[in-house]
Amino acid sequence: MKKDKLVIRDTPIIDRVHFFINNGTLRLNNTRSTDSGEYLQETFNSAGVAQGSRGLQLFIKAPVSSPQLSSECLSHGEMKVSCSSEGDGSQYSWTLNGKTLRDTKASSDNETNTITLKKGLSGNLTCTVRNYIRSDSISKRISPCPGVSVFVYFQLAEVFILLTVCLGSYCFYKKETYHHKEVSRMYAVSGGSWWDSDEGVNVLRGAMETN
Template identity: 80%
Template sequence: MEAVLGLLVISAGVSHCLETSCDARQNGCQCYGALGGTVYLQLVTDATIYDELSFYKGSTGAETEILRMKKDIWVIRDTRIKDRVHFFINNGTFRLNNTRSTDSGEYRLETFNSEGKSSGIRGLKLFIEAPVSSPQLSSECLSHGEMRVSCSSEGDGPQYSWNLDGQTLRDTEASADDETNTITLKKGLSGDLTCTVRNHISSDTVSSRISHCPGLIYVNCTLSNGTKVSEWVNTIGNTLCIESTTVATVTESPISKTSTGMEEKCCDARQNMSCHGALGETVYLQLMNNATGSELVFRKDPTGASIKIFTMKNNTVRFHDSIKARSEFFINNGTFRISNTEKSDSGEYLLEIYDSHGTRLSTGGVQLIIGDGCVALRTPAADFTILFSWPELAPLPLLAMAALNGGDMALFHHPTSLH
């Protein structure tokens, strides 16, 4: 599942300065240089005060003399790097150009007095690292609405840090270590997400405005048992903060009448189920709680001719079928309306939810049945209980009786006589 990540991505990096300097006048110093750049190592404050000094690379017993200075005259002893080095006597600084990874290692400086006896030894370690590259953000939505975000960068030893709207991420906002290149944001989070990557040589930053994963809504209510609910939930399949119905299986929806006397029926289609309507009436199918910000495709007969009814993107609904003159979609409550219903409106419908990259996140189906009449019965015990009664259908002949899940029965009638 892909996420919606960033209409605006800003990279604000520290320029990869290829020149670095290090004060190596203390024993045991650690110095860092940029790969391919120039590093300055200040070995002593003023080399002219020493009668003689030598600079070595490598550990004791396996070291190579790089530089020797005597009576203010210095000589590069290692011919392999002769064209890449220089020594400044007045401030005791050793310069190494066009650095390579093989330049990393242990170094030792030894000074001598006028009698040629050692007067001091100091060691240092040099690390040559590749600077970090400009980081890139990528994301995906997980099945429960969380968002996994990755920050990728090249370079040696990159370290990562994250913040949201300028604040360090808290444990309640993200799981996993926020010093890694991948974090998982808790569902419902949005704002300006920033990833900073750095090593000893350079640092760079990328920011992106993120929004919560498509298909999420925020519910805030108090349930009948007094429990307070305030959280982000998946739109498809959500049962929180929804008024409970008396019928949990396939039944007729409540009926209302318009000012013109035309019947209207509402059906909660947020779960895979069947909805029924009579000819010539208006049917409301609630497909999701709130469609704001979602990208949707609503189809009829998805396994057959697959007629596209409407699409929605950037909160703009576009109808594609001839049904558009009789239909409307209400974004704020995710409800699809069909007016003046026809027999041809019957069929299987499928709602598909996509992210901004065109990756399908979830689907939900509903079977719409448009007929002359339907009576739904429940049999919790031996007796039949009529839930929705159409008295005008009572004298009509019975076409069929179908058993539904959970002990429900549906009796279908037709206005014409059977022969």
């Protein structure tokens, strides 16, 4: 206040700020992350002469949101579990059946919100996320993954089907080739005539055209 008038030099907040002269409180409404920074208070006497100043560093942080868990079975029976949450400065911790999870290894990207469970682990898995403002947790009952992932089974099935089709096609081709050669041999032996053994009738087809 200067001569009973409120002076705000930072114009971007002028419509969201209120000063209580009775107790010297400055209130900033509808805060946002861009409001973070250093705020400076300058003091003047009744004659308007500066008496000093005082600075305040303000940090605006968003609280963590309710976390969500997702899991994925990997090869060799391992399981990848991710815990996702929004917020500033989030930190994650994990427990399995109420005990701090130690039988894990870090994920390839080294993110603390993602862990890889070794083969055979099961039970009640809990992820807790926190920052300076709020903390929250989520739990999920997990079961061991199979030794070989379902994806591998599908790949093996596709290879088996492909080999079966290829083998069947080859056998059909060999059979047709053998039949064609046998018919040609019988035709040559019969002197240009076809003999239908089922009907018992010798049917003259004429001479075959040669290529």
